[in-house]
Amino acid sequence: MSEEETFYRSCRAAYLSVFRSSLVNIASREQLCLALQQAGLDPSQRTLNKYWTPRTTQMNFDDFCEIVRKEKPTAQSELLKCFKKIDVNGDGFITHSELHKVLTSKGEKMSPEEVNDIFALADCNRDGKLDYNEFCRLFVSTAERCRRAALEKLEADTKLKRQNFGSESERAPKGSLSHGITPPPETPQRSDPESAPRKESRSSSRPSSARGRRSSVSSPFTMGASGSKSGKLVEPKSLQDWHHSSTKGCFYLEEDGEIVSLQYRLHIPRTSTVFLTIRPLNLSQAEGKSSPWMAVDTALFIVTGNERKDDSNLVSFTELRDREKFGWTGELGAGDYYLLPFTTGCRLKKGRKPVGKQAQLVYRTDSGELALTKEFRAALSDIFEVIDLDGNGLLSLEEYNFFEQRTSGEKCDEEAWAVCRENFDTKKNQLTRQGFMELNLMEANDREGDPTDLWVTLESMGYSRALELVEACPFVVDVYAEECQPALAAISLDSASKMTSSAMYRSVITKGEARTVKGSENVVVYTYRNEARVSSVIANKSSHKVTIHVNNEQNKNCVSSRAMIAFAIEVPPRTKMVCQHIMPINERQEWTYSCVESILP
Numbered sequence: 001m002s003e004e005e006t007f008y009r010s011c012r013a014a015y016l017s018v019f020r021s022s023l024v025n026i027a028s029r030e031q032l033c034l035a036l037q038q039a040g041l042d043p044s045q046r047t048l049n050k051y052w053t054p055r056t057t058q059m060n061f062d063d064f065c066e067i068v069r070k071e072k073p074t075a076q077s078e079l080l081k082c083f084k085k086i087d088v089n090g091d092g093f094i095t096h097s098e099l100h101k102v103l104t105s106k107g108e109k110m111s112p113e114e115v116n117d118i119f120a121l122a123d124c125n126r127d128g129k130l131d132y133n134e135f136c137r138l139f140v141s142t143a144e145r146c147r148r149a150a151l152e153k154l155e156a157d158t159k160l161k162r163q164n165f166g167s168e169s170e171r172a173p174k175g176s177l178s179h180g181i182t183p184p185p186e187t188p189q190r191s192d193p194e195s196a197p198r199k200e201s202r203s204s205s206r207p208s209s210a211r212g213r214r215s216s217v218s219s220p221f222t223m224g225a226s227g228s229k230s231g232k233l234v235e236p237k238s239l240q241d242w243h244h245s246s247t248k249g250c251f252y253l254e255e256d257g258e259i260v261s262l263q264y265r266l267h268i269p270r271t272s273t274v275f276l277t278i279r280p281l282n283l284s285q286a287e288g289k290s291s292p293w294m295a296v297d298t299a300l301f302i303v304t305g306n307e308r309k310d311d312s313n314l315v316s317f318t319e320l321r322d323r324e325k326f327g328w329t330g331e332l333g334a335g336d337y338y339l340l341p342f343t344t345g346c347r348l349k350k351g352r353k354p355v356g357k358q359a360q361l362v363y364r365t366d367s368g369e370l371a372l373t374k375e376f377r378a379a380l381s382d383i384f385e386v387i388d389l390d391g392n393g394l395l396s397l398e399e400y401n402f403f404e405q406r407t408s409g410e411k412c413d414e415e416a417w418a419v420c421r422e423n424f425d426t427k428k429n430q431l432t433r434q435g436f437m438e439l440n441l442m443e444a445n446d447r448e449g450d451p452t453d454l455w456v457t458l459e460s461m462g463y464s465r466a467l468e469l470v471e472a473c474p475f476v477v478d479v480y481a482e483e484c485q486p487a488l489a490a491i492s493l494d495s496a497s498k499m500t501s502s503a504m505y506r507s508v509i510t511k512g513e514a515r516t517v518k519g520s521e522n523v524v525v526y527t528y529r530n531e532a533r534v535s536s537v538i539a540n541k542s543s544h545k546v547t548i549h550v551n552n553e554q555n556k557n558c559v560s561s562r563a564m565i566a567f568a569i570e571v572p573p574r575t576k577m578v579c580q581h582i583m584p585i586n587e588r589q590e591w592t593y594s595c596v597e598s599i600l601p
Helices: 003-016 029-038 045-051 061-070 076-086 096-103 112-122 132-156 158-163 374-387 397-407 414-423 433-446 452-460 498-511
Strands: 093-095 129-131 214-217 221-223 243-253 259-268 272-280 299-304 313-317 320-322 325-332 335-342 362-364 370-372 472-481 487-495 513-517 520-529 534-540 546-551 558-560 566-571 575-584 591-593 596-599
Touching: 003 029, 003 061, 029 045, 029 061, 129 132, 243 374, 243 487, 259 472, 272 299, 299 325, 299 498, 313 325, 313 498, 335 472, 335 498, 370 374, 370 433, 374 397, 374 433, 397 414, 397 452, 397 487, 414 433, 433 452, 498 520, 498 534, 498 575, 513 596, 520 546, 520 596, 534 566, 546 575, 558 591, 566 575
Parallel strands: none
Antiparallel strands: 093 129, 214 596, 221 591, 243 259, 243 472, 259 335, 259 487, 272 325, 272 472, 299 313, 299 335, 320 325, 362 370, 513 520, 520 534, 534 575, 546 566, 546 596, 558 575
């Protein structure tokens, strides 16, 4: 079992200690507190207020998992440190008066009655003193016992273990919890070539709860090891004579699991045959060694339409493959197109590997001046390489602003950019690599060597405290046109945009196989597959919400974008949702996809 699966298993166990099903929503602050305590946490009122705001009406299982991911259990060492500050004579004990003074005057103030209750429980030998070493040990062990008891209950209940694997409804807006607000359903597009039967079922008007649970097994298929000739990306013979444009970008993994990426506008002056590719960018300095994210899958959707309106049309997407490079060849008419980078998330996930020693970013020279460490300079050089979109070795104001938007959420105006040009190394009114280093050194000097802000920048760019790029995947987009010069321009930094979601739905529906879920002809699963991945979309054409249980236990050598072997999805009426993406764990071996979808009553 992977670390991510272990994490979700612990969350499910805690959730099911409070609720009968992980499909039941949290309806109050008290329920949230109780569930977090079952997960081994001891949330303060401040913590609860952070997540359960006056606007919150409910939370689902996914919201709960995100809170558990962010809030770490209180360590025994942290508790002891706090108690030692109260223990003025350092004898390992705290008197009632000392405890009363602190708890009723600082932090989340308690009433005298609450302090008396705590002391009565903790003063085991009734000598009027609290042995806080023993108290801290009992506190931490009690939290761990709660967590283990929840897991044991889950393991003992076969039904719960098998059926209730979490609810993945449509995600809340980035950076927020659901607050009980249901997103508006997507209106089905008439142009979708949906091949599912349109005949109404006799029982289709009845709510799903009135029917028994029915299973629908996908058509199992086994894919061979990578390297087969099918779906092979082949460059046009005269490609070196074609007009070429290139740009760079990066997939960034957010705290909530969303993936953020730049989006681009492609201008084709006149009708031409076009060869278009996307691939991960190797930043490794060692010859013959590749960067760890080179195995991350990439794709590009080619779309026409208005980026501010939901009226885009999918032209095509990159299906052909040559190792880590994915591409498409075809004719494009004169005009503007949007290129939307995409990755499934199967191989770009939140890292749970503990960091050993934190890297040092700055140090003092013999003269007492601040300087950047060799390791930090190397990381900054790689960041520069990624944000230098056109690859000319210089940062324009537009390129720098995409970096600023990612790291601080702000933008640099012309006046501030002029100050940068005056103080840091520039060339052709653009920031050089050395100038970029100088800018970060200035930030360290402004904080008198405090690296806090520098770490904020590094972590937002996907770096761990060990200065390893673990939550990002840089990539390169190349466009070749036979008849004219293509023009590429980055237009926005976005996550899960309507255009990208719509393009994903249409790519799967257009080229995938359709089948109805047994028990409702109005619930259709579309499954698309190529050599590298399997993607499935669930379309709920009925007028009521349905809950679909998805089981991947029969898959072999596969990893899911959902990070769970089994899970449940709540699909609102008349809505399409991505079910999951599947990729092989080891591409050098065969992999089998055999998924079972069921309608839960």
